[in-house]
Amino acid sequence: MAMSTRSGSSIGRIIALVADVVAAIIIVWILMYLLDANRGNDLVQWVHDAAAWLAGWSRDLFTFDKEWARVVCGYGLAAVVYLAVGHAAAGRIRR
Incomplete structure (x- = not known):
């Protein structure tokens, strides 16, 4: 049982991390848009x-x-949903 709890905890952490990275990408785009980043730049x-x-x-x-x-609002909603769903799923898996 300890092995399954450990793997569930690891999987939960990975899911939460993926949700965080996805939300971060979206939030960075919102900031770049608001700050009028150069759309000709490869990173942007x-x-x-x-x-x-x-x-x-x-x-x-x-x-x-x-x-x-x-x-x-459009991109922000996506970031919030990814965070909420990802962390909720991670919490369920960790239990």
Whole structure:
């Protein structure tokens, strides 16, 4: 039983870490967008592409008049959901 608890704890940590990394990529994109990062830069483009793919289900969910509000809410919702679901799943697995 100790072995399964240990592996469950490790798997839970990995799931939480993946959720954190995914949310971090999305949050970095939000910050880059708000700070008007150079979209011609390779790093900025990579972060944008990754965040757009990760938040594909939520990025155009809101129809605010201001583009910055759509970006913050659409991408921000994805980051919050990944964190909540990832950490909830990790907690269940650790038990």
